[in-house]
Amino acid sequence: MFESFIEGIGLALRVDTMLYMSGGLFLGMFVGALPGFTTLMAMAILLPISFFLDPLLGIPFLIGVYKGGIYGGSIPAILVSMPGTGAAVATTFDGPALTKKGQARKALEMALFSSVTGDLTSDIITIALIGPIAAVALLLGPPELAAILLLALIVISATSSGVFVKGLLMLVIGLFFGMIGQDPIGALSRFSFGIIEIESGIPLLPMLIGVFALPEIFVNIEKRASAFIKAEDLKIRGDRLTWSEFKSCGRTIARSTMIGTSIGMIPGVGQVVAAFMGYAAAKSASTHPETFGEGEIEGIAAAEAANNAVNGPTLVPLLTLGIPGDNLTVILVGAFIAQGMRPGPLLMEEQAPLVFAILVAMVLANILFLGIGYVCIPFFAKVVTIRKSFLLPLTLVFAFAGTWVFRAQPFDLGVLVFFGAFGYIAKKLHFDVTPMAMGFILGPTLEYSFGQSVTLSSGNLLPYMLFERPITGVIFAITPIVTYLMWRRSARLRKQFGTEE
């Protein structure tokens, strides 16, 4: 095993590999930063390029797109509160607030540094623990996934700003929106009233842009011109992240990296949950949780370290068992097969040096990632120096254009406007839309894994859970306890600081 690893390092240290990876990273960041273009789309379009390349050029190229894309999504999330990808939703809590304070550059740099730290650490853990991680992926099936998702949803609603009950209410609304369309198991129509456009459910991307970006624009329009960023603020926009600021987030980044790595090992959970769990954990551990959501740099670090830490471990089930961990790795399967490498246990036996070379390339990608990201940040940060009177309409245009390029369906624009209005009303009534978005994203997966569990248990859910899936039982048992603690904390905070404002 160790010789293969050393051999792998030798294989990966090639100038052209680095060049292709840099190209992939740049493309990924660019696409991730554009609302409406998903990393998934970018990878699917670029896949054929890898067919014609050497495995150690094509695959690192796609991995670059993957990593770059997950980070790229945070750029519009920080600057204009428009999550470029689902994974960046948690970044919209503190990012835009920091931008308003004139610390856009600082926030972008923190996002980059914590992403790279999270990613790098998780890749190293992946290489060290490739065997055990593969075992975990098989251990956690549908029942465990259902239990984990339920717990995650409750934690997310509890950490959203505001009253716990309001968060739970929004969660239920989100779960309901997620039920519209075909039910995930039997493919029967629900709440669609025969409207073909929502047969497949409400499209996620228009909804995310609508609910997060549009209300932000409306609220800004409401404010008078004098309340906009003043001229003197423009100077400090270029403020850089200091080493001491980064160091003070060290614990948060470490915690989020661990959370992200663990979540990455479980097939089917993904970056979105990781980012929220990282954020929630940082907020609970903080001595000043009230600053979270008001422009706390630690919040960016927590979310971004966690979502990038997922990237390494998701590749493990693919490389060791031949099963892709998420839909981004499905595309990598195509690239592997086209190179004559069939993902599965055989791959590790026969082509271990090549597998390690790819893993080593991932580690190296992070270093390139840091360099490329750092060079690009000033350009992105420039965006905020545009006058508000131009920036706001521009953001509006981007919101609509981003929704349109997603799949060119006029109906999606209606969805955007509807959720824009929904988000605006929710904001005015002091409801946080995040639990709604999360309920919407995770609800169908929760329902699916629950349905699978019922089938697997042949209808006898309780004995099956207790005797055959003890992990599920444990997670379910701690869920009410966690809920109670979360509720207590929320009540205490409210007493301390009055209402949520």
Next chain:
Amino acid sequence: MRIRNLTKLLLGAVLALGLSIDDVKAEYPEKPITLVLPVGAGGSHDRNARVFTSVIPTYLGNAIIVKLMPGASGQTGTANVARAKPDGYTLLFTHNYFDQLQKHVKKLPYNTDKDFITVGKLNSGNFSVIVHGNSPYKSWGQLVAFAKKNPGKLKFAHSGNWGATHAPALQLFTEAGIAKSIVMVPYKGGGPSMRGFLAREADFTMQFKSTILGQKGKVRVLISAGTKTAFKGVPTFKDLGYTSDIGLMHRVIMAPRNIPADRLAKLRGALLKVQKDKTYKRLIKAIGEITDYVDGAAYEKQRPAQSKAYKAMISGLMKK
């Protein structure tokens, strides 16, 4: 006023000229063709489409652009093509289950027979039935015998209801007389169903050859699709007396039915030429697929028979 008239005249002249030029060079396709995939990114349809669209421009004279429109078990993308202008600039890349089976299990916003005509069947994906490497079932016959005696004991992992492995599995189980003895466990796609199988949540599953090859000793293949066996010493469905079409997912390119005849002919011609292209053959082999091309006219004749078989199977399942 006069100037305005002059402008109109000029405009008219330019337009007329433009039109007449159009008439002369109206060689289809003048612009890129859109190929709608009613499935998500990264699946086997996506991979195959990327391969053939990268080769076809040489023979067609223009590009084919892949557009992914997943959702509602293929209905979103399919409906979009059904509603598109039948001018040959919007095509559909679908499979036999969307085309001929789905209509028997749900109401669709289109009629696949009346709305679409086949350009060609690109190739087919072959499924094989596998059990664990240390499973007690050495042959398909043994598994069937056990299932008949012990209804509800065996679990089968598939890729989602009425999806690419659910439908052929039901077809197989119906013919073997065990359709009601097997617990069908749905997963969200082929990858997750393989995970479930490997984690021993299910006793057997159906997978593509490319997925099985990487597993070696961990799995045993009992029966496989196609006319020739994909695995040495493993019988095909036909060998054991089942319908030979079982377990073959046909990847079919279709056009709106009212497409002008000359344009359909042009598309069919280009697709045929692709089959002989060396790069195409190499790439298809590289992604682990086969080239069992069937031209449009021949495939059109197969569609009613498929429909009939699926209908019979489903009405059999619905009867208690």
